[in-house]
Amino acid sequence: MINRLGSCRCGQVKYEVRGPPLRVGICHCKDCRQESGSAFTFFGVWPQSVFDAAGDTVLYEGRRFCPRCGSRMFSCEGNEVEIKLGTLADAPTSHLPTYELWVKRREPWLLPIDGAEQHWENRRPPSVD
Secondary structure: OHHHHHHEEOOOEEEEEEEEOOEEEEEEEEEHHHOOOOOEEEEEEEEEEEEEEOOOEEEEOEEEEEEEEEEOEEEEEEEEEEEHHHOOOOOOOOOOOOEEEEEEHOOOOOOOOOOOOEOOOOOOOOOOO
């Protein structure tokens, strides 16, 4: 099983995640743009049961930050954890986005990722027939 390590910029918050992500995405929404200071965010989602973190974090609207350096780290919702993949120690990662969210806000000079699902706004869970 692959273990991945990550941390904030100053190293006060550290985490480990085990195994492959459930999904990997890119988001172009206003919140993600503002929080990253960039055109999008790149994230992976894992089961919370394979995630461990150490160090003090601050919570703002469900998102955890390092209070010392301000790095956006992760958020936990239900039994999943969403990790900002830029905080992984190994870069570049082998994770390829399988979907993009809020493509209506994507910069016109950014091309869609080949093979990735394109969602006008939020990702919709598959319907159960």
